[in-house]
Amino acid sequence: MDLFAFVKPKNELESSAEKQQNVPFVPEEMWIKCPKCNTMLLTTDMEENLHVCTHCDHHFRISAKQRLRLLADKHSFTEQDAQLTSSNLLDFPGYDEKLKKAKKKSNESVICGECRIGGIPTEICVMDADFMMGSMGTVTGEKITRAFERATENRLPVVVCTVSGGARMQEGILSLMQMAKTSGAVKRHSDAGLLYITVLTDPTTGGVTASFAMEGDIILAEPNALVAFAGPRVIEQTMRQKLPKDFQTSEFVMQKGFIDAVVTRGKLKQTISKLLKMHGYKEAE
């Protein structure tokens, strides 16, 4: 194994450019530019800071797996329904190729299973922006519905972390029906007297906002996340007018009364486990 692989240029093109400029080579992936304050951040610093900008607190998007590591106690997560994978139910043109591409990046648009948060057994669903922007297809809806049904049966609280561009249009009406199905499962869980916490992350839009994202007993959100039913571009097109500053950020939506609290990533886990305890859920033996 080449110990110095990480400092070596990626390809010959880069290496010849290096020689010409005669400057020390720093691999690009060591740096990342914050899209909000434009500060160049050392990737390792940013990662250590839970993928939050060390300069302006901008919350970078993280994958479902990273979020699970952030919230679930170590080695406590057992995945369920991993065998369910999206397929081209309506023979929608081009969808097979899109799925193939998406499946290289992530297994599915949501990961579901049981974990412990601060020792408390919890059913958790984490959506994944890496899979077709977390769009809600039949499998997304089915996995979330099953998670709520399991939690109702096992009398567990549910935490759902949302990130979604909305319904997945390649699954046509079947994706729309997931909104009703998941809402039904949430209602049954709620009627059983069990706690449901949602964590809205950037972006949460469309059919997900108009269903389980907005149905939590307690709705938390990460700072500056886009939370919308109709996205800003759609509204600008219909209204032909500029939108107010900070429109549809989580802070804005909280001010309008639709989010309970905006919580920074660093405080998310402790906030959730406090809430779980206050609802009488006990740590597992």
Add this chain to the structure above:
Amino acid sequence: MADKNTQTNAAYEKVMAARDAKKLTAIDYIANMFGDSFIELHGDRRYSDDKAIIAGLGMLYDTPVTVIGIEKGRNTKERMERNFGQAHPEGYRKALRLMKQAEKFRRPVLCLVDTSGAYPGIGAEERGQGQAIAENLMEMMTLKTPILTILIGEGGSGGALALAVADEVWMLENSVYSVISPEGCASILWKDSAKAPQAAEALRMTAQDLFGLGVVERIIRQPKAEDKAMFESLKLLVSRTFEKNLKLSDEELTENRYARFRRIGNAQGGSLD
């Protein structure tokens, strides 16, 4: 809107028919089915009265019914007044208020859906369009009184679904129901709204497609204003369905409704296990 040069197809013809400005709107259905017995009830008791949704009580033969319709308007003036049938959150909240009232008196609910979608605007977002729709989906699923929804034109996405979590969903033969408009779909996926007809076909949004997918229970012949006999048979059909569902216990009723939505998609999904 797709331009005139667009190559059309059967699916897109249906979309055009569903949007036809001359077709009957919710008001016509209410007048023909409930006549003078209809009493309109206004407002969401929270913010205002959304005129995109017309709701109230009427007699279906001997049975009082709560009727909730999305109204597009029959001429330009009415269409402006009705916001072209695009409801705001207060419209969905008015609908929910009256559904809860119906539940209290165990009165069946008839929803008539005709909308291109929930209104995408600043005020609608500020007042929680997503939350309003979400709440309807949740509450309708366990509403302890029969609900029947008929799509009488366009069924546009969440804005239509917010009145369509029902025991049965019926569609007029020339109505459509979709997660996104074919123009929107074509412009997002193929960067070309002129490809709307292809999108209409791919989305499988016609009544006939959706019946095949098990999303709707019945396709209704398109009634004409002067066709009293058509409306009589529609009334009879609706009344029989309510009668059947009124006999069920609360538990059976809501269990059947949940199972209905639990089934959709699963019947399709060979991949689901």
